[in-house]
Structure formats: C-alpha cells, structure tokens
Amino acid sequence: MYMDKMRIVCLFIFILFFSTVLSEDFFAALNDEVLGLIAFKSSVEDPTSALSSWTASDASPCSWHHVECDPSTSRVVRLSLESLSLSGGPPLFRGLDKLQSLQSLFISSNNLSGSMSTGLSLLRSLRVLDFSNNLLSGSVPDDLGRIPTLRSLDLSGNLLSGPIPESLFSSSACSSLRFLSMSNNQFLGRIPSSMSQCRFLLHLNLSNNRLSGSPDFARVIWPLTRLRVLDLSNNSLSGPVPEGIASVHNLKVIHLNGNRFAGPIPIGIGLCPHLYSVDLSRNMFDGAIPYTMRSLFSLSFLSLSMNKFSGHLPSWIGNLSSLKHLDLSGNKLVGPMPDSLKGLKDLNNLSLENNFLTGIIPESISECTKLKEIRLKANQLNGSIPHSLFDLELEFLDLSSNNLTGAVPAVSSKLASNVRWLDLSNNRLTGGIPSEMALFFNLNYLNLSWNGLWSQLPPELGSFRNLSVLDLRDNKFFGVIPGDLCESGSLSVLQLDGNLLNGHIPNEIGNCSSLYLLSLSHNELSGPIPAEMSQLKKLEILKLEFNNLTGEIPQQLGTLENLLAVNISHNQLIGRLPMGGIFKSLDRTAIGGNLGICSPLVAEPCRMNVPKPLVLDPNAYINGDNNNIVNTNRPMSPRHRRFFSVSTIVAISAALLIVFGVLVVSLLNISARRRIGLLENALESICSSSTKSSSPAIGKTVLFGSRSNLKSEDLVSAESLLNKAVEIGRGAFGTVYKSLIAEGRIVAIKKLLTPNIVPYHEDFDREVRVLAKARHPNVMPVKGYYWTPQLQLLLSDYAHNGSLQSRLYKSDNPLPWPNRFKIVLGMAKGLAYLHQSFRPSIIHYNVKPSNILLDSNDNPMVSDFGLAKLLPKLDKHIMSSRFQTAVGYVAPELACQSLRINEKCDVYAYGVVVLELVTGKKPVVYGEDDVVILIDMVRLMLEQGNVLDCVDEMMGDFPEEEVLPVLKLGLVCASQIPSSRPTMAEVVQILQVIKTPVALEGMEGF
CATH class of the missing domain: 1.10.510.10 (Transferase(Phosphotransferase) domain 1)
Known part of the structure; x- marks a missing residue:
C-alpha cells in the first residue's frame, strides 16, 4: 500500500515537472515570435501606424493586426502587410526568421527599398512569398531557391536587376513551385535553363523586363507541361518560336507581344484547346495565320497586330464564337472581309486597320450586336457603308482612308446615344449630313473631311453638346455657317476649309470659348471679321485665307496671347494690323493679296476705312463768326501750325524708347537680385529651422534608394544648398539649380512653385514616392525631396552634358x-x-x-x-x-x-x-x-x-x-x-x- 502511494506521488511529480518544462518551451517559442516581429517593426517606417498594435509586452502576437495564427498551436502562420505604406531600407525582413511556422508572407504594395536580404530560406514552412510593387533593387538572393515548400513567388513591380539566377530553380524549390511572377523589373540576359525543372509550374510571368536572346522553348518552356499562363511580353526576346507548344495542352494564356520573335506561328498552337487569351502583337511573325487556330473555341482575346502576316483574312475566324477582342491590324492581309464574321456574337472590339483588305463591308457584320469598336481604317474597301452598321451600339467607328461611296447612313437611336468617335474621312461619300446626327449627344470627334458631301451645314450641328473636334474639310458644303455652332462651348477644333460656304462669319463664333484651331480658308465667306473673335482666348491657329472678307481687321484680335499662326491672305481686307500678339510678326504670305493692308511687307496701297474729320476754323471764333467751317484741305498759315515734322516725331519716339528700355532692364536686374535674396533667406531660414525640429510641418528631408550618393546631413545645412547654387533652368513647375554638396558631388535641385503644389506633406510624399519608383537607364531618377509648407525641393543627379x-x-x-x-x-x-x-x-x-x-x-x-x-x-x-x-x-x-x-x-x-x-x-x-x-x-x-x-x-x-x-x-x-x-x-x-x-x-x- 505504501509503495503504491509512493508510485502515485512520483508519477504526479514527474507529470508536474514535464508540464512545467513543456510550458517554458512553449511560451519561450511564443516570446521568440513576439521579439522577431518587434525587430521587424523597428526596421521599417510605419507612417500610418498600421502596426501600432504590435507591442513587446504581449505574450503572444496572435491578437495583433495583420497577424494570423494557427488556433491549434498559437504559432504565426500568415502575415498580411499589403498596402500599409511601409518603407525602409536594408537590412530588410529582420526578425522574420523567428517565425518558423510562417506559411504566407504578403508585403506587397509598400515602399520598401534596397536589396533583398538573405535568410528567408530559414523559413522552412513558407509556401507563399509576395514582395510585389515595392522599391526593391539589386539581384535576387540565391537562397530563395532553397525553400522546399515554396509554392508562390511574386517579385513583380520592383527595381530588381541583373540576370535571373539559375540557382533560383534548384530541384528542391521547383518541386513545389506553382506560381512565379518577376514582371516589371529590370532583369537582363536569358531565361534560365534550370527553369525547366519546375515541372509543376502553372503560372509564369517574366514580362516587362530586358530579357534578350532567343529562348530555348524546346528545352525550357515546352517541358513545363502543366503551365496555364505564359507571359514573356515586352522584352527583347528574338528568334523563332519552335514547335512543341502542343505539349503544354492545358495552356490558357500566352502573351509574347512586344518582342522581336520572327518566323511563323507554331502550328501546334491549335492543339491547346483551353486557350482564351493570345497576344502575339508587335513582333515580326510572318506567313499565314495558322489554320489550326480554328479549333480554339475558348479563345476570347486574339491580337496579332503589328506583324507581317500575309494572305487572306481566314473565314474560319467566324467560328471562334467566344471571341470578344480581335485585332489583326498593321499586317499585310489581303482579300475581302469574310461574311463568316457574323458568327462572332460576343465580339466587342474589331480592328483590321492598316491592311490591304478589298471588297465591301459585309452587311452581316451588324449581326455582331455586342460590337463597341470597329477600326477598318487604311484599307482598300469599297461600296457603301451598310445601313445596319449604324444600328449598333457602337462607341468608336473609324472607316477612314478607304474607297467607300454612297451617302452617310441614317443614324439610329442606339448609335446616337453611344458613339463618341466617328471618322469617315478620306473616302468618296456623297450627299449630306443626316439630320439625325443631332441626337449625337455624346459625340466627341466627328471627321467627314476629304469626301464629296454636298449640302448646307445643318443647324443641328449646334446640338452636339460634347463635340470637341469637327472636321468637314474639302467637301462641297454651301450656305452660311450656323450661328449656334458653338452653343455647347466644348468645340476646340473647327475645320471647314475647302468648301463653298458663303455669307458672314457669325458673331456667335465668340461663344466657341474652347477653340484652339479655327480654319475657314478656301471658301466664299464675305463681310468683316467679327470683333467677337477676340473672346477666343485659347485660340492658337486662325486660317481665313482665300475668302472675300472685307473691312479692317479688329484691333481686339491683338489681345489673343495664345495665337501662334494666322493667315488672312487673299481677301479684301484693308487698314492697320492689330498692334499686339502674333500680328506684329506676320509676313507677306500671311497678309498678301488683300485690297490694302497697312504694312511695309506688302506692295498694295494702304487704305483706311476712316471718314475725314471736320475741323473748326479758330479764326472764326476770333472774328465772332461761329458758323465758319474751314476745309481740311486748306493750307494753314505758319502761325497756326501745331504739328511737329515727321523727323522730329521719329527722334522723340526713339529717345523715349531708349529711356523706356533702360528703365525696364534696370527694374529686371533689381527684381532678379531681390528674388535671389528671397530664395537664400527662405532656404537659410527653413534649413536652420529643420535642425531645431523634426516635425514635418517645419521641415523634412526624405531620400530614396540604398545606393543614393546623397545623405541627409548634406541637405540640412544652408551653406550646402546656397553657397554654390547656380540657376540652370526654369520651367512651368519651378526653377532648377546646380549645387555642390559634400565630397565634391554635384546635384540638381528643382525648387517647385509652391502655390501650385499640393499643400499637405502626406499627399506630396505619396506622389513623389510613386515618381521615385521609376528606375531606368534612360530616366533621371528622383533621389529625394525636401519639404516644408513654404518650400519644396526635388533632388536628382546632375547631368554633366546639360539638356x-x-x-x-x-x-x-x-x-x-x-x-x-x-x-x-x-x-x-x-x-x-x-x-x-x-x-x-x-x-x-x-x-x-x-x-x-x-x-x-x-x-x-x-x-x-x-x-x-x-x-x-x-x-x-x-x-x-x-x-x-x-x-x-x-x-x-x-x-x-x-x-x-x-x-x-x-x-x-x-x-x-x-x-x-x-x-x-x-x-x-x-x-x-x-x-x-x-x-x-x-x-x-x-x-x-x-x-x-x-x-x-x-x-x-x-x-x-x-x-x-x-x-x-x-x-x-x-x-x-x-x-x-x-x-x-x-x-x-x-x-x-x-x-x-x-x-x-x-x-x-x-
């Protein structure tokens, strides 16, 4: 009995001891994760306090925001830190190696910069790693390829450079990898051959890099037989694409656009029945479009534009009933448009422009009732425009530069309520503008130029409430210009040249407040130039040549400061040119061929449309005869001459001009010295203030990138900015200075125009950080900024060869x-x-x-x-x-x-x-x-x-x-x-x- 009791006591002591040891190890592990996450938090900047709930005094991080734990073990398995505005440079990801149970790490869409640190391979349970859309630079760490459980790796949208390492695709890593995106970086060289070991890869995106050479599709890409998405677009890859694509029979997306691939498309592409998006545009593919593609019944997006495909437009394309986007523009396709296109019931966008298509536009195309955009520009199509085409709910229609004939079809309510762009220019259309076009409330661009249209300009043109461009040049329109043409106030381009228009230019032209181009030349317009044109403050180009305009040019037109080009030649104008603006520099080709414009550049006699004034004889008042009126042609006696000679007037004018010039130059010099003094005082005051307080409201210096040759201490001293600052340029957004900073380095400093810049530091910081992400050999990077409410500076490298x-x-x-x-x-x-x-x-x-x-x-x-x-x-x-x-x-x-x-x-x-x-x-x-x-x-x-x-x-x-x-x-x-x-x-x-x-x-x- 005693022995039994002793056994029970020993067993109880053993259990108590074991549980105590287990608890200590358990809580030590939890404390280790807390310390690791606190270490990570200390290595980044958190401007929005998104990590404020992370405190070192907590025994467990499981209650923290953006942290997810496994309920059974209370270990951290997921960190979701997307879009928290986190920033910071190396060392990155410090402390995260303590999260040994971590499975998913999301730090995308932040502002983390510098090179990626090694050590992430210690996270042996990691399955998802997403660092996309940051400012990470340098090369990819080799040890990422040693994470055995990694299934998804997303490094897209950074500044990573150098070649893609072969070690990234070691057999241990590739055995589990399903998703890989390294797009929108600056990777160079070839696609690694070791990638062929990733036999279970489903998604591969290497687009928008600088990869070059001819990829070994046969040994690297085609062996990835489980691939669903392949995107190699916008690189410098070249060479042919060999056969073998049929082995990737589950492929759904293939984008090779924006490269230099050449030769024919592999015939085996038709053996990938699940394809729904194919983009091979902007390459040098040639030959015929493979007939095997007729089997791609799941295809929704097909773009083969900007290549060298030849032959006829295949009729089997009409069998691809799932197509929503079809773009074959910019090739060498010939022959007619097949009637089978009517089978594309879901088609939204059709682009066949810049080919050599002939024949008529098939009436049956109107059976594609979901069409929103049709682009058939620059072909050799003939016949009339199908009436049923104007019965679709189109938003964009471009049939320009063909050989179309007949009239512009009547407009349906469906087209009128949707169309924004209508271009029928450079054809052989006849008739007039349909009155139903008054229903085009959303039309923004209308171009009917270079046709044979014959009618009066319909008054309904004033009903286009959103019209910005109206181009009716080189037709046979006659009659007067409607006065309500600009009722909407949105018209910015009005071109009516080369017609038979007559009558006066309506005074209501002054209502066209948005006009920047007004061209009415080569018509039969008469009467004066309306003074109301001076209300067109945005006008840049005015063409009125070859008309029958009379009278004097309104002097008010000289106030149009934006006017860059004027041609009023070959009219019947007389009198003085306006004194201001572009009129001071017009040449004879712009004003010649008139009745008598007063200018030394033209040979015609100067004619003034001013009646002779009546002058009262001063002698009449002396003699008491108040009714005596003298003839102005009667010579006055020397005693009554009050006018200076011409030479005297010229001399006085010259003297006054010289005095005025001296005064202007003096005032400009004084103003320049004053501006420099104010700049120096502002910089010195603000820079000295920034040393006394770290508050963003007083002054803040922010530098981007770990490789910047700038340091914060170079920018907080007034001497470093002012002593050797030299102005090197001015622009719409501010003034640029060259300044010598520490260790003899030269930087460019742009002083922004403060009244025009966003007033809040957070908004300014957000926008500048977006610009700072731009890192490219042909883009001048933004290295940092200096901000106060009164002064904002942008910092960049100095270009030694100037602009x-x-x-x-x-x-x-x-x-x-x-x-x-x-x-x-x-x-x-x-x-x-x-x-x-x-x-x-x-x-x-x-x-x-x-x-x-x-x-x-x-x-x-x-x-x-x-x-x-x-x-x-x-x-x-x-x-x-x-x-x-x-x-x-x-x-x-x-x-x-x-x-x-x-x-x-x-x-x-x-x-x-x-x-x-x-x-x-x-x-x-x-x-x-x-x-x-x-x-x-x-x-x-x-x-x-x-x-x-x-x-x-x-x-x-x-x-x-x-x-x-x-x-x-x-x-x-x-x-x-x-x-x-x-x-x-x-x-x-x-x-x-x-x-x-x-x-x-x-x-x-x-």
Whole structure:
C-alpha cells in the first residue's frame, strides 16, 4: 500500500515537472515570435501606424493586426502587410526568421527599398512569398531557391536587376513551385535553363523586363507541361518560336507581344484547346495565320497586330464564337472581309486597320450586336457603308482612308446615344449630313473631311453638346455657317476649309470659348471679321485665307496671347494690323493679296476705312463768326501750325524708347537680385529651422534608394544648398539649380512653385514616392525631396552634358548622327518604361528637349516626368493650358476639354523632338517672311520626294537608310489623330530594327 502511494506521488511529480518544462518551451517559442516581429517593426517606417498594435509586452502576437495564427498551436502562420505604406531600407525582413511556422508572407504594395536580404530560406514552412510593387533593387538572393515548400513567388513591380539566377530553380524549390511572377523589373540576359525543372509550374510571368536572346522553348518552356499562363511580353526576346507548344495542352494564356520573335506561328498552337487569351502583337511573325487556330473555341482575346502576316483574312475566324477582342491590324492581309464574321456574337472590339483588305463591308457584320469598336481604317474597301452598321451600339467607328461611296447612313437611336468617335474621312461619300446626327449627344470627334458631301451645314450641328473636334474639310458644303455652332462651348477644333460656304462669319463664333484651331480658308465667306473673335482666348491657329472678307481687321484680335499662326491672305481686307500678339510678326504670305493692308511687307496701297474729320476754323471764333467751317484741305498759315515734322516725331519716339528700355532692364536686374535674396533667406531660414525640429510641418528631408550618393546631413545645412547654387533652368513647375554638396558631388535641385503644389506633406510624399519608383537607364531618377509648407525641393543627379536643348542649339560641338540616333532610341525606351511599368501609367505631360538630359556619353535621360501629379486642382483627364508651355510640342487633343489625357500625348511630343533632332530646326520658327511649322515642312518635303534636304547639315555624313525611316517615324508619332500614333513600346521596336534592311518595310505598316 505504501509503495503504491509512493508510485502515485512520483508519477504526479514527474507529470508536474514535464508540464512545467513543456510550458517554458512553449511560451519561450511564443516570446521568440513576439521579439522577431518587434525587430521587424523597428526596421521599417510605419507612417500610418498600421502596426501600432504590435507591442513587446504581449505574450503572444496572435491578437495583433495583420497577424494570423494557427488556433491549434498559437504559432504565426500568415502575415498580411499589403498596402500599409511601409518603407525602409536594408537590412530588410529582420526578425522574420523567428517565425518558423510562417506559411504566407504578403508585403506587397509598400515602399520598401534596397536589396533583398538573405535568410528567408530559414523559413522552412513558407509556401507563399509576395514582395510585389515595392522599391526593391539589386539581384535576387540565391537562397530563395532553397525553400522546399515554396509554392508562390511574386517579385513583380520592383527595381530588381541583373540576370535571373539559375540557382533560383534548384530541384528542391521547383518541386513545389506553382506560381512565379518577376514582371516589371529590370532583369537582363536569358531565361534560365534550370527553369525547366519546375515541372509543376502553372503560372509564369517574366514580362516587362530586358530579357534578350532567343529562348530555348524546346528545352525550357515546352517541358513545363502543366503551365496555364505564359507571359514573356515586352522584352527583347528574338528568334523563332519552335514547335512543341502542343505539349503544354492545358495552356490558357500566352502573351509574347512586344518582342522581336520572327518566323511563323507554331502550328501546334491549335492543339491547346483551353486557350482564351493570345497576344502575339508587335513582333515580326510572318506567313499565314495558322489554320489550326480554328479549333480554339475558348479563345476570347486574339491580337496579332503589328506583324507581317500575309494572305487572306481566314473565314474560319467566324467560328471562334467566344471571341470578344480581335485585332489583326498593321499586317499585310489581303482579300475581302469574310461574311463568316457574323458568327462572332460576343465580339466587342474589331480592328483590321492598316491592311490591304478589298471588297465591301459585309452587311452581316451588324449581326455582331455586342460590337463597341470597329477600326477598318487604311484599307482598300469599297461600296457603301451598310445601313445596319449604324444600328449598333457602337462607341468608336473609324472607316477612314478607304474607297467607300454612297451617302452617310441614317443614324439610329442606339448609335446616337453611344458613339463618341466617328471618322469617315478620306473616302468618296456623297450627299449630306443626316439630320439625325443631332441626337449625337455624346459625340466627341466627328471627321467627314476629304469626301464629296454636298449640302448646307445643318443647324443641328449646334446640338452636339460634347463635340470637341469637327472636321468637314474639302467637301462641297454651301450656305452660311450656323450661328449656334458653338452653343455647347466644348468645340476646340473647327475645320471647314475647302468648301463653298458663303455669307458672314457669325458673331456667335465668340461663344466657341474652347477653340484652339479655327480654319475657314478656301471658301466664299464675305463681310468683316467679327470683333467677337477676340473672346477666343485659347485660340492658337486662325486660317481665313482665300475668302472675300472685307473691312479692317479688329484691333481686339491683338489681345489673343495664345495665337501662334494666322493667315488672312487673299481677301479684301484693308487698314492697320492689330498692334499686339502674333500680328506684329506676320509676313507677306500671311497678309498678301488683300485690297490694302497697312504694312511695309506688302506692295498694295494702304487704305483706311476712316471718314475725314471736320475741323473748326479758330479764326472764326476770333472774328465772332461761329458758323465758319474751314476745309481740311486748306493750307494753314505758319502761325497756326501745331504739328511737329515727321523727323522730329521719329527722334522723340526713339529717345523715349531708349529711356523706356533702360528703365525696364534696370527694374529686371533689381527684381532678379531681390528674388535671389528671397530664395537664400527662405532656404537659410527653413534649413536652420529643420535642425531645431523634426516635425514635418517645419521641415523634412526624405531620400530614396540604398545606393543614393546623397545623405541627409548634406541637405540640412544652408551653406550646402546656397553657397554654390547656380540657376540652370526654369520651367512651368519651378526653377532648377546646380549645387555642390559634400565630397565634391554635384546635384540638381528643382525648387517647385509652391502655390501650385499640393499643400499637405502626406499627399506630396505619396506622389513623389510613386515618381521615385521609376528606375531606368534612360530616366533621371528622383533621389529625394525636401519639404516644408513654404518650400519644396526635388533632388536628382546632375547631368554633366546639360539638356538636349542646349546641346542641339548652343553647343560648339554638333551632335553626329550616331549620337542623335542613340538619343532618339533612349528617349523612346525611357518613355515606354514610364508608360508600361506603372499602373496607372506615368504620363510625362511636358516632353521637350529641355527635359531630356544627357550624361557624359550623350545617353539621354527623361526628366521632369509626372510632375503634374503634384498639382492639387489638376483634373485627371484635362491638362491645364497653363502648363502647356512647350509651343509646338503640345498634342492637338490636349485642348479638347473632354478628351482623356493618355500616353499618346507624350508620343506626339516625342515625334516632334525626333523631327527636331534630325532637322536641327525648332518646331515653330518665326522668320522675316513666314512662320514655319516643322511638321508641315517635313511632311511637304516628303510628299515632294526631297525630304533628305531638310536634314541638319551640322551633323555631317549620315546613312540615308537610317535617317529616312526615323523621319517617317517622327511624322507618324506626330499624327494629328491620336489613334494613328504608335505606342512608345512599338516605337522602341521599330527603332531597334531600323539598322536592318527591313526597316523601310516595317514602316509601311503605318
């Protein structure tokens, strides 16, 4: 009995001891996770206090925000830290190695920077790793390939560079990997051959990098037989795509667009029955479209645009009944549009433009009742426009540049309530404008130019409430211009040239407050120029030549400050030109052929439409005869002459002008010295204040990137910014200074115009951090900023060769052609990166030579990008004319108040800069005799066959086979119609092949 009791007591003591030891180990583990997460929290900045619940005094992290534990073990299994505005540099992810049970780690969409630290391979239970959309840089750590349980790895949207390591795909890692995305980085080199070991991979995305070479599809890609998604788009991959795709028979998405793949499409693509998205656009594929694709009944998206496909448009495409998007534009397809297209009942977008299609537009296409966009531009289609086409709920219809005949069909209520863009220009249409077009309440763009339309302008044109562009040039419209044409106030482009219009220009033209282009030339208009035109404050181009206008030019037109070009020649105008604005520099070609305009540039006698005044004889009052009126032609006696001689008046005027000039120069010098003094005082005051307080309301310095050669202590001293600061440029957003900082380094400092910038530090910080993510060899990175409520500075590297503007026009060392081509290509790559690597895209808004900086080797870097995002009142869709300071570089649609700002605006400005680089001439040149618009000059010389005569002589010898296609590319980019311009990615692709014999052939697609 005693022994039994002793056994029970011993057993109880043993159990108590074991439970005590177990509890200590258990709570030690929990404390270890708390310490690890606190260590991670201390290594990052948390501006929104998202991690405020993480406190070291807690025994367990399971109650913390963004932390998830396993209920059975109370161990951390998931961290969800997405979109918390966390920032910080190396060492990254400190303390996370303590979470030995961690399975999912999400830190996407933050601002973490610097290189990825090693040690994550210690997390042996990790299954999901998501670091996407941060600022991580450097190479990928080799030890990531040693995580045996990793199923999903997402590193997309960072600044990672170098080659993709082969070790990342060791057999231990690949055995479980299902999802891999490394898109939108800066990876170089080839696709690793070791990737073929990832036999269970389902999703592979390497898009938007700089991968090159010819991928070994047969040994690397096609062995991934379980692959569902393959995206290699927007790289520099080349070569043919061999057969073998049939082995990946479960493939659903294949995107190879934006590369340099050539040859035919593998026939085996038709043996992947689950494909629903195929994008092979912007490559050099050729041959016929494989007939095996007729079996892809699940296909929803098909884009083969901008290739060299030939042959007929296959009739079997109509069997792909699931298609919603079909784009075969920019190829060499011939023959008629097949009637079988009617089978595409779900089709939303149809684009067949820029091919060689013939025949009629089939009536049966109207059976595709879900169509929203139809693009058939630049083919050889004939016959009439099907009436049923105008009975669809279309939003975009472009049938321009074909051989269509007949009348414009009557408009249905479905089309009228939906259509935004209608372009039927450059055809052979006859008849008039249907009155039903008055129902087009949402129409934004209407182009019926270059047809044979014959009718009066219908008064219903004033009913277009949202119309921005109305182009009716070169038709046979007659009658008067309706007075209510601008009732909506949204019209920005009005072109009625080359018609038979008569009568007066209506006084109501002054209601067109948004007009920037007004062209009424080559008509039969009569009467005076309305003084109400002076209300068109946004007007830039005014063309009234070859009419029958009479009277004097209203002096009020001289107040139009934005007017850049005027032509009033070949009318019956008389009298003085307005004293202000562009009228002071008009040449004889702009004013000649009139009855008598007062200008030394024209030979016609000056005629004034002013009656002779009656003058009272002063002698009559002396003699008491108040009724005596003298003839003004009667010579006065010397005693009564009160006028100076002409020479005396000229001398007095000259003296007054000189005195006035001296005063102006003196005042400008005083003002400049005062501004510099105020800048120095402001900087010194703010910099000294920042040393006394760390509050963002007083002053804050923020630097980006671990490799920045700047330090915070370089920027808190007034001397470091002011002592050697030199102004090197001014722009719409502020003034740029060059400053010498510690250790002899030179930086560029942009002082922003404070009244125009967002007033709150949080908003400013958020927008600048987005700009700071832009890291590309052809983009000038934002290295940091200095902020106070009164002063904001943006910091970047200093470009030693200055801007393209100064290098092109002020340098004694002319740019040779190889350097100019390098600049053209580098600019395109930089802009393509800004457009493609960010969502939403970063749009520059202000592309011009002064914003293209050159390093010591003349490599271009795009600067000042996206600064309009810092403006608090800038509408997301409208670019305020206040910042359209680059005359000649502004896309025409930017003046259209209801048009969406997009990447095509940058493409236009890029095209102008390309023409400027090749010709050495500015976009708009005001000569003694005329105003030269560079785009028009180059286009005219191209049509005349002597375009090479406009090439800049200063660059010496040049290869015609390169310069000619570059000139053509510049004209294409600077097209007046946004949809006719290529994307910047397409521009890069064209430039990369321009040195090959196919360059000219590649340009034919535009």
